[in-house]
Amino acid sequence: MSSTELPHLLASAAAPKPGAVAVAEGERLDSVGLPGLTLSVRSRPSVRTGLPPALYVHGLGGSSQNWSALMPLLEDVVDCEAIDLPGFGDSPPPDDGDYSITGHARAVIRYLDARARGPVHLFGNSMGGAVTTRVAAVRPDLVRTLTLVSPALPELRVQRTALPTGLLAVPGVAPLFTRLTRDWTAEQRVRGVMGLCYGDPGRVTPEGFSAAVREMERRLQLPYFWDAMTRSARGIVNAYTLGGQHGLWRQAERVLAPTLLVYGGRDLLVSYRMAHKAAAAFRDARLLTLPEAGHVAMMEYPDSVATAFRELLADTGGSSGRRAGSGS
Helix, strand or coil: CCCCCCCCCCCCCCCCCCCCCCCCCCCCCEEEECEEEEEEEEEEEECCCCCCEEEEEEEECCHHHHHHCHHHHCCCCCEEEECCCCCCCCCCCCCCCCCCHHHHHHHHHHHHHHHCCCCCEEECCCCHHHHHHHHHHHHHEEEEEEEEEEECCCCCCCCCHHHHHCCCCCCCCHHHHHHHCCCCCCCHHHHHHHHHHHHCCCHCCCCHHHHHHHHHHHHHHHCHHHHHHHHHHHHHHHHCCCHHCCCCCHHHCCCCCCCEEEEEEECCCHHHHHHHHHHHHCCCCEEEEEECCCCCCHCCHHHHHHHHHHHHHHCCCCCCCCCCCCCC
């Protein structure tokens, strides 16, 4: 289970307007309309033309802002875009109300097909890791490499600290939680999310914390916020129970793209012990372990993640790879 409500911002000097989504210096935010679907896309202009495209997919409760620390570190090797999944960030809910892992994966595929962006270097964190695993399995033509940061793949023994997020999938829990926490301030909510998602919440700067609070205040005003959260959480639980060829571990085995796996030793949502199971499941995988990182290593240790991806890119050229051990 996962929740990445806290966005990491490279905050610009001017505070965003009330109700507006923050855009870091050097970024732009566009809206892409597809039949029954509108997606918000965050991008950074490449430093030169002709770079291969990359697409970043966030986790449950997160947004494209979760990649704002990593994208500047890779803008010289890939053409960076990060999407807000339907119902998250600045993307409105999907017309069909489908928040399943398959529904989110379909949104990613439709975007890539519509923009003729593939094959891309595909990144996913947490729920986004499950989504991108499914995309890579069913549409290998769209994926050059796959980078998964704490992917939400099924665990036999879910950590206790992940159970509250999973309970969001239970009917009636979200309204109850809303009532019980109606007096919580945005600051309290953000501190709670930081404690859950970061290995060391102290790494967040005061500017980053303030930006996260403004974003939390904006999200809580959205009428569909809790619906998107609960339905997506239910989608993760349902994906965990699927067997056969639709099971996420079976689909991981089908991924052809060279895969970089990143796991944090202090992750309270995706167990660190799943790292070696994942490395064995993906046929062409390498593993980066960060003992001090939590659930969002690309926000806590973006330099380490960027270095590992550059090594993947250099070694594979985006078309082939090698199996590797762990690093720190």
